[in-house]
Amino acid sequence: MPEITPTAAPRGKTHWAVHVNHRHRSLGYAMLLVVVGLHVAPQDRSPLLWLVLVAHFAVYPQLAFWLARRAADPMAAEIRHMYLDALSLGAWIAVLHFPLWISFVMVIGCLLNLTLYRGTRGWLEALSLLAVGCALAGSITGWTLQPQTDPWVTALAIVSVSLYLFFVSLDSQKRSMRLRDTRQELQTKELALQQQLAEIQSLQTQLREQVRRDALTGLFNRHHLSDVMERELARCARDGQPLSLLMIDIDYFKRINDSYGHQVGDDVLRETARLLLERTRDSDMLFRYGGEEFLLVLVAADAVVAKAVAEELRQRYELSPLALAGRPVMATLSIGVATFADHGVDFYSLVQAADQALYRAKRAGRNRVEVA
Numbered sequence: 001m002p003e004i005t006p007t008a009a010p011r012g013k014t015h016w017a018v019h020v021n022h023r024h025r026s027l028g029y030a031m032l033l034v035v036v037g038l039h040v041a042p043q044d045r046s047p048l049l050w051l052v053l054v055a056h057f058a059v060y061p062q063l064a065f066w067l068a069r070r071a072a073d074p075m076a077a078e079i080r081h082m083y084l085d086a087l088s089l090g091a092w093i094a095v096l097h098f099p100l101w102i103s104f105v106m107v108i109g110c111l112l113n114l115t116l117y118r119g120t121r122g123w124l125e126a127l128s129l130l131a132v133g134c135a136l137a138g139s140i141t142g143w144t145l146q147p148q149t150d151p152w153v154t155a156l157a158i159v160s161v162s163l164y165l166f167f168v169s170l171d172s173q174k175r176s177m178r179l180r181d182t183r184q185e186l187q188t189k190e191l192a193l194q195q196q197l198a199e200i201q202s203l204q205t206q207l208r209e210q211v212r213r214d215a216l217t218g219l220f221n222r223h224h225l226s227d228v229m230e231r232e233l234a235r236c237a238r239d240g241q242p243l244s245l246l247m248i249d250i251d252y253f254k255r256i257n258d259s260y261g262h263q264v265g266d267d268v269l270r271e272t273a274r275l276l277l278e279r280t281r282d283s284d285m286l287f288r289y290g291g292e293e294f295l296l297v298l299v300a301a302d303a304v305v306a307k308a309v310a311e312e313l314r315q316r317y318e319l320s321p322l323a324l325a326g327r328p329v330m331a332t333l334s335i336g337v338a339t340f341a342d343h344g345v346d347f348y349s350l351v352q353a354a355d356q357a358l359y360r361a362k363r364a365g366r367n368r369v370e371v372a
């Protein structure tokens with residue numbers, strides 16, 4: 001049986017073990033007072049014995065309680081008191097001349113208490129201390145053997161030990177039930193905490209995603225672009241692979257806003273994003289770069305391939321009237337193309353090159369593709 005580790009009671013509260021032991025000790029000693037009193041009453045014993053009997057069996061349990069409540073370590077104080085119980089009851093056994101049933105009651109009580117708190121070690125300690133107490137008292141008062149007790153005393157001793165065992169078991173059962181309830185409560189709380197944690201983690205993921213996404217089109221935004229480009233350009237440089245940027249701009253977008261309203265302008269941006277996504281490969285990455293500007297990253301595509309892709313996008317877009325609010329809205333795209341490492345070796349120079357190409361496309365009349 002594992003030893004019960006001392007635990008500090010919350011400030012101002014008496015330790016549970018002190019309460020339980022006080023109850024058990026008061027009850028056990030009260031019953032012993034009656035049993036031993038009845039046993040020694042017909043004997044011609046000195047008044048001192050009666051005095052010690054009352055002091056030990058009636059006063060000592062209250063004193064032990066008072067001391068344990070004030071102890072810095074109440075559990076350690078309780079164990080000390082249990083040692084004292086075993087030592088003193090051992091002495092009583094010798095002083096009373098070894099009455100069989102009374103000795104049995106005393107031995108059982110001590111063994112039970114110390115075993116409950118300290119396992120096998122407690123059982124051995126109780127037995128040793130009983131023996132020491134007995135030996136000390138016997139060596140002072142002399143060794144007399146009178147195992148018989150009056151039948152009434154015997155009966156009372158049996159009732160007392162039964163009652164004592166009953167109350168100790170009852171308290172242990174109550175305590176284990178309370179422990180079970182507490183454990184269940186803790187498990188429920190732990191489950192709730194785990195759920196909260198999962199919710200927080202999912203919210204964090206959503207937030208991280210929101211930071212990377214443009215709210216209007218749902219595309220990755222410019223903030224995420226620089227992270228991706230840094231990684232992709234490093235990979236291309238390592239593998240000697242090309243990579244192209246397509247700076248895509250909706251022509252005369254201001255006019256769309258002015259003619260149809262800002263709301264329709266938003267719809268055009270959403271629809272443009274959808275159309276561009278529809279016509280790009282899984283490995284390509286589309287970003288909303290600015291107001292009406294999109295940036296398409298074509299992995300492993302050189303300038304020739306990128307120009308062809310840009311041309312196809314431009315033509316298809318031109319031919320797809322954007323059906324918005326029941327009205328077809330015609331729009332065209334101008335696209336500037338720049339390729340790593342032909343037109344730039346870092347993100348900044350590549351974007352600049354694509355931007356300049358786009359500017360040229362605009363200057364040349366719009367609805368065009370220009371390579372840097």
Ligand SMILES: Nc1nc2c(ncn2[C@@H]2O[C@H](COP(=O)(O)OP(=O)(O)OP(=O)(O)O)[C@@H](O)[C@H]2O)c(=O)[nH]1
Pocket residue numbers: 216249250251252253254255257261262263264265266269290291292362366
């Ligand atoms: N509806 C809407 N309009 C936006 C948004 N962001 C930017 N714009 C508008 O896009 C327009 C861009 O106009 P300009 O930069 O003059 O470009 P443009 O009219 O497309 O002309 P070019 O690019 O030269 O062909 C501005 O009127 C902005 O207000 C947006 O999120 N929603």
